[in-house]
Amino acid sequence: MHPTAASTSSGVPVVLVTGASSGVGLAAALELARRGRSLALLARGAGPLECAAEQCRSLGSPSVTVLPTDVRDDDAVARAVAEVLRREGRLDGVVNCAGVVAYGRLEELPASLFDAVVETNLLGSAHVLRHVLPHLRSQRRGSVVLVGSMIGHIAVPTMSAYTVSKWGVRALARQALVENRDLRGLHVSYVSLPGIDTPIYRQAGYAGGPAGQPPPVVWSAAKAGRLVAHVLEHPRPVTHAGAFDRVTRLGFVLLPRVFDALVGPLFSRLASDASDTMPPGDGNVRHSVPSGNRLGGGHGSGVRAALGLLGGRRRGRVQPDSAPQR
Template identity: 75%
Template sequence: MASSSPHPPTAPAVLVTGASSGVGLATAHELARRGHRLALLARGEEPLQRAAQECRALGAEDVTVLTVDIRDDEALREAVAQVLDVFGRLDGAVNCAGVVAYGRLEQLAAPLFDAVVETNLLGSVNLLRHVLPPLRAQGRGSVVLTGSLIGHIAVPTMSAYTVSKYGVRALARQAVIENRDVPGLHVSYVTLPGVDTPIYRQAAYAGGPAGQPPPVVWPPEKAGRLVADVLQRPRRVAHGGAFDPLIRLGFVLLPGVYDAWVGPLFARFASDRRETMPPGPGNVEASVWQGNRLDGGHGSGLKALGGLAVRRVRRIVG
């Protein structure tokens, strides 16, 4: 663990997991702009150090880094203890650590399926297990678990991710119930739409077209702002994505229609058939730090929607 020079304990101290890439990095940047003291946690040392430098430049009062795999419960326990030792207290925690695997359930190797669930769901459990006791002891604090629209619906070839994100949603609700006796302690759940991050190219694949975020895609900075806002102004559930409520409603109220359409729509908008991904573990079982960055270069997806609309109009008019 490395920390910048000590500062008086004036700014809130926040632990951010998955802080070296994507939404975690965007959240760390946003909290840095707000002058927080930050403990950045992820698996890769080099991208974490780069993230720490960026956060210091953006205005973070103090930054420390922790090279830890969130699946390792004992290592995470030690990391939280070190944060408390360095900062003197912990005011909040954000869990953005996450991995993805693509493949039909029977195609995806058991270790890859298990690693997705262990990272996304059991990693969230591990975080709560170790940050809740100090927050309860001080009688206040805020924890944000990041979820996904896919934690409310079902999509083809993403069974491990879907199961894990359903579990995160249930975990957040359970944590709210179990901590009602501490009014100053808040556990929030943020569900995000498609976000332009590197997670799609870093995913594990059983083989097939590359994944991509479905339109309309949020830039990571927008996701980071939402997560930071909920951390500072807690609410039980915060949903992102203008079309997500409609999708969730269709999944619940019109399951037959949803099931018939989700496959073709997923193949059209959530898959990049210009690129075929060979079977491989991606970054699911271990960090592949070279691919860590803020965005994934996917854009908003509006161009794809516009192109589809133009083609449909041309067919109609002849």
Template identity: 50%
Template sequence: MYGAGVNRVVVVTGASSGIGRSTARLAARGGDHLVLGARTREDLVECAEECREAGAASVLVVPTDVRDDASVAGLVRSTLDRHGRIDAVLHCAGVVAYGRTEEVCAEDFETTLDTNLLGSAAVARHVVPVLRRQARGDLVLVGSLLGHLAVPEMTPYVVSKWGVRALARQLRIENRDLRQVRITHVSPGSVDTPIYDNALDAAGGVNAPPPPTISADRAAAVVLRAAGSRRLEHQTSWSNHVLLAAFRLLPGVYDRLVGPAFELASRRSHRV
């Protein structure tokens, strides 16, 4: 299981906040060499300092926009230039959008899919060849519980996260020939992170993670354990399994209840 030893080279995307930042700090405690990617340099520099204080062997900051293929290529190239290898990539970057399908503007819909799904594909496009040349290494794609479920007023996000889960499955099949190249998918449920405050919101509400929530640190622990695991899928809490069972076994009941429950649980204020 990934987590023992030191001096591994670990790339974390979305490292400026939320699960990504918590994952980077947790990896630092194990003495890893960290390469941190996110769009905002200032936030990355803050995270880098936290990682150094936590015990990272080294920290490299590479401002990266996962929506830009060349930017992702630069992140991988910078890692190889510094360390000559990649042991694990923990892809945590993501964005949330709220609103009925017909209400979300084209730009917000595209931004959500570009960041969550096409960003994951870009990371895979540049990371997998490196792992295959090495004949070893881990790619962990952080999806969402909503990559397994349907909920109202989050269509771009749900579609993108179903796509991330499908991408992970495709990558697993395509890389079966190399046993030490591992592709893993993590499905966080409700996690208390700034992603809700920064949501693209056509529904006119102020958003909050629906209960029961877990901390970003707890989700990060699952992400870090997923690297090195041969399991394809990892959930972050027991409540995920309850909702998955309801969605799969009682679809009619789920569809009737999910709308009112979601509105009550995840909106601190309603449309204006």
């Protein structure tokens, strides 16, 4: 029996998905809908959530609850979880995808923007766990997936807030895993994703500088959503995705001086678009920007960026630079 399946013969498994109106969260919700799960969708914007709900219903989800919620607000998360339990009478799985990005050196980012990234990505994950774990523990079963990033294992220039937050999500997942080992039916999983083609790069906050883009090889949001749904139903403590994830992590740990010397120039070529300069702004970090919500970001596979690096493009040799990355 899948961890998200009902312990009794009646009832369809219910899964709560945060960040469900765009990108990986939306992709995970759509995949779970295809698998016939009942869904509770959380995100900040009501309009995009309603659009996501309609798609989920059309794909076969028997029940979709829409709960506009900012995961930075602990009380709001508590109310949302309580409402899911009131309406559905159960909660079997949780996928936490809510996340935002801000680009800029540590001293360049306004404190409010830095804090909002950490509050959403890290504290938001803690808020979700705080209010779903008591119920899952009371029923002695369930599956939780916290979605992280390869950047939660390394360091990259101009992504201080995102890097700190994703390192924290990884620690939080491990902590929750350790604290719930006493219940064999309760699973906490962490999924580290590579660069994903989602709108997060153009919706990001910026101190001003080149637009971010996912580094090659880029996964589609749909592929990431399928992986997240699979881990929810076939849990494992840690899942690393992406062909270069292991190599990058090993380089960071085993050859730190080499990594530090190369990460700036490589990421300036592979993970930023020098042809598109973003002005300073909050993006969707502190407030929802519904017009930017969608499944994909239109970035493609990233192969062009990789070929440009190998060929030197028309800019000559790669020079050290501070560049954003997902």
